[in-house]
């Protein structure tokens with residue numbers, strides 16, 4: 001049977017926030033677009049990651065779309081950090097409000113995307129047999145959308161209940177009366193552990209590397225505060241876009257004027273620095289990492305913050321041996337994504353929770369009945385994996401993407417991702433990546449970064465339409481310059497010392513390259529705007 005090929009202006013892969021917003025803007029431009037999504041609903045991250053305790057670590061009023069003043073006024077968030085079901089409900093609301101679903105093919109995975117040298121367009125195929133030709137292909141495949149299973153022997157042998165944080169079932173899961181084990185103490189594990197501990201008979205946490213976590217200080221939102229904040233929403237949104245920060249904004253009702261001037265460690269006495277950290281700890285959230293302006297640049301400032309958190313762990317956790325195990329010492333604070341928790345350290349004071357360090361004695365295997373460490377099996381009814389993602393490049397390289405003359409993206413990126421601005425790749429004309437490697441992406445409030453990328457791409461497509469240009473391609477020299485700039489910026493920070501998924505360090509055989517751009521969302525936006533102003537400097541059109 002021959003497959004009918006459909007033709008569109010743009011094909012989009014992924015229907016998380018990035019794919020949804022791209023579709024909306026393309027429609028406004030009058031272009032035809034089709035979206036393919038592997039899941040059976042919109043929402044991406046918030047569709048897949050339904051584990052107990054999942055919520056955002058950016059404040060709800062900042063972690064939301066800003067493109068529609070009506071949408072931001074009408075949507076009501078219930079808590080300072082929205083829980084996963086509420087963010088998913090928001091994504092669904094957006095899809096309905098802007099009538100997006102009719103162009104999205106759910107439960108459909110794009111398997112290949114090939115550039116056609118003769119017709120100068122993209123040919124995509126899916127696992128459901130679609131064949132689509134589009135002038136442009138937009139990858140909205142997500143930075144954290146490919147679950148990473150640990151290479152522990154026997155994972156498939158476990159006979160009890162088995163869950164992965166990033167592929168959580170749709171139906172409710174009960175831990176009542178059960179012996180539960182969890183592997184993974186990154187952001188996902190740290191959010192899930194306190195909630196599972198509340199319900200399980202016993203919870204055993206298998207920890208290889210402790211992570212730094214700061215209290216979220218989550219709470220229900222006060223309606224008066226929300227009403228006042230929303231009166232200034234536009235100005236707050238503008239603030240999220242500027243400076244060298246990460247787009248998280250602040251909680252002040254009155255919008256600040258211009259970017260925050262960082263206070264450096266060298267300008268502070270020990271007492272002043274401690275007080276600043278104490279205030280940040282008390283007000284809660286990831287903003288702790290920016291409390292002292294050079295915490296992520298200066299080893300001494302970082303050590304000061306590390307020791308502060310170590311003290312907090314020791315003050316919170318009663319058993320000092322457990323507290324010691326929970327204190328990270330192998331990476332500067334913040335060089336692995338800072339975790340934001342509710343009662344994480346407090347959970348280790350519960351009688352039904354035990355911590356097993358598998359740092360020096362790695363998990364040998366998973367058996368039918370539990371997890372074996374040091375020859376001993378901890379018997380479990382339920383095993384939860386929160387072992388992370390093949391981040392940033394995983395979803396792109398899972399697709400057979402071929403550019404000019406059949407060049408495979410996986411070959412081009414064999415030594416690590418190379419991209420101009422994290423938006424485009426030389427030799428892959430008319431292909432855009434939303435929050436691709438080389439852009440602030442995972443170091444930022446992702447909604448801010450997604451909107452900025454989509455808007456830049458829409459401006460570019462509008463320019464091409466106006467000038468009747470068919471093809472845009474990143475120049476290899478511009479790409480080289482950008483890649484080395486991204487590396488230079490990373491090397492000015494402590495990030496490369498983190499050994500984290502930012503570097504690909506959690507995936508065996510993955511090249512070690514610091515993938516996101518660390519200069520902040522404002523600085524990055526300025527670069528992108530300058531590229532546009534200079535007639536798309538670094539790109540070639542024809």
Ligand code: FAD
Pocket residue numbers: 013014015016017018019036037038039043044045046047049054055056057058063108109110111140141142143144145188395399434435444445446447450
């Ligand atoms: P995603 O939401 O990942 O969507 C990508 C979609 O593409 C997925 O639905 C996937 O199924 C689909 N897809 C991928 N490949 C294919 C294919 N070949 N064919 C078809 N479909 C495909 N960021 C923040 O800024 N703040 C937070 O608090 C925050 N919390 C997070 C919590 C968790 C648990 C995780 C995992 C990430 C979190 N992030 C957070 C990052 C989060 O990924 C982004 O904020 C944002 O949701 C990304 O949206 P996206 O549309 O770019 O990608």
Ligand code: NAP
Pocket residue numbers: 055056057058144150151152183184185186187188189191206207208209337339340358363386387388389442501506
């Ligand atoms: P992660 O940070 O990569 O953590 C994975 C965990 O699994 C690590 O503790 C890792 O230990 C452990 N692990 C992996 N293989 C193991 C093995 N063989 N034995 C023992 N332990 C093993 O993944 P994540 O927690 O899913 O978070 C990923 C990112 O998603 C976050 O950094 C964040 O950006 C985002 N996220 C955000 C939130 C939020 O707060 N809003 C929540 C969840 C996720 P090692 O460190 O030793 O490898």
